[in-house]
Amino acid sequence: MRILLVEDNGTLAEGLSAILRGSGYTVDVVGDGLSAEAAATAQSFDLIILDLNLPEMDGLDVLRSIRARQNQAAVMILTARGAPEERVRGLDLGADDYLTKPFDISELEARIRVLLRRQAGLRSSRVEFGALTFDLTSRSFSSGGRPIDIPARELALLELLFLRAGKVVSKDAIIGSLTGFDEDLSANAIEQYVSRLRRRLFAHGLTVKTARGIGYYLDIAPEDP
Template identity: 80%
Template sequence: MRLLLVEDNEALADGLLAILRGSGYAVDAVGDGASALAAITAEAFDLVVLDLNLPEMDGLEVLKAIRGRQNRTAILVLTARGAPEERVRGLDLGADDYLTKPFDVSELEARIRVLLRRQAGLRASTIVCGAVTFDLVSRAFSAAGVPLDIPARERAVLETLFLRAGKVVSKEAIMQSLIGFDEDLSLNAIEQYISRLRRRLAPHGLTVKTARGIGYYVDRAFDGRAE
């Protein structure tokens, strides 16, 4: 999943980048509102973590501009401005959640997981495809209760497919979910990841299917559990 971090405090931004990338997210970071709008216009993100105290262009202005473009990307406001009127204004302008500084990193990550799950239209904490289960809290895959050891890039591809289970995901969308501004990834690399995943998942009865000329998908398994 690809996130955009909008934070002008370099030390905090660097720390959050390390934490979120360490959790397996593809994260880009910018330090001002104009750069944030440019990034959101040029690229597709699953979630934006938005500070309000930004140079030149206030974060609320950025939020208003994003929603004014009918962009429904999930937005988590992360700011020291915690007065009730600020929170109300941010939520009224279209923020999906609001977390004040100082904050606990585990709470930030939990809120990100909730918003990504909501964006994907999910209410359960697990997704089951074939005999493979994806736990949205630990972001780990397992089969018959046994954890699957999948390399980071392949795991990120599989996560993207699971979060959109039953829907075709284009190569371009998969690629966008993996890369940051400073990374170079080709469509051929996506094909290689898919090929490796097919070999890893075949013993567990799960197939990554091809929609020729469009992309890839996995079928969701419905096992009667509450969604």
Template identity: 75%
Template sequence: MRILLVEDNEALADGLSAILKGTGHAVDVVRDGASADAAIASENFDLVILDLTLPEMDGLDVLRAMRARSSKASVLILTARGAPEERVRGLDLGADDYMIKPFDISEFEARVRMLLRRQAGLRSAAITFGGVALDLNSRTFSAEGAPLDIPARELGLLEILFMRAGKVVAKEAIMQSLAAFDDDLSANAIEQYVSRLRKRLAPHGLTVRTARGIGYYLDKASAA
């Protein structure tokens, strides 16, 4: 999943970015409100983690602008501004959650997982399709109770397809979800990941099918 982290404290931004990338997410980091506004206007994100006290443009103005553009990204406000009226303003403007600094890292990770599940329209952290199961909390796959060892990029691709099992996901949407600003991810690379994933899934009764000219979808291998 693709996350935009908007935080002007460099040490905190680097630390949170490392945690999120460590769980396999594509993470972009910007350090001022104007850059956040521009990024949200031009890219698709699953989650925006938003500080409020930012250079150039206040975080609430960033939030107001993104909702005015009908952005559907989930928003977690992460700020030192903890007065009740600030929380109310943030939530009324369209934030999905609000955390006050300083915060507990494990709680932060749990809230991120919850918002990403909600973004995908999922209520449970456990999803099963065919003979394969996905645990969204640990971001791990298993088949018949045995873990599947899948490289990071292929795991990210499988997660995207799994959370939309049976539905076509556009190739461009996959590229947006897997690649941060500084990643070099081409359409050919996606095709290679799909090919490798098919080989990994074949023993477990699943495959990745191509919707020609559109994208890919997860299906039962036995289907016609």
């Protein structure tokens, strides 16, 4: 899951991005409104965490702009501006949530999980497909009640495919979801991660199938004849 953090306080941005990356999210950080508008236009994000008091362009204007472009990313406003009229304006302009500073980090993380679950069309924090169960709260997989240890990059790939099980996810979408502004991930690298993931999933009756020239999708592995 890819998050755009829009925060002009460098110390807060650094701390928040470190916490979110530690939870397994891909996080990009920008510090002004114009950069936020450009990033949201050029890239695809699952969630945008948006401050309002920004240089260059106010956060509400950023929100108005990206919604006018039919950008469907979830938006959480995270700001010191907590007056009721500010909350109403933000929500009316298309924000999905509004949290005021100072805030508790555990509440922020819980709200992020709710928004991402809503984006994926899920009602529960536990999702099942085949023999696997994915817990969105801990962002972990299990099979038969036993946790599965998966390296971070493969875990992110499996999460992306799992929440869209049976649907093709393009290579570009995979690269966009798994990498930030300062990272580079080639199509060949994606193929390597897919190959490793297939081997891990074999014992659990699942596989990653290739939609040639398009991307990949998670499916039930065929039974041996």
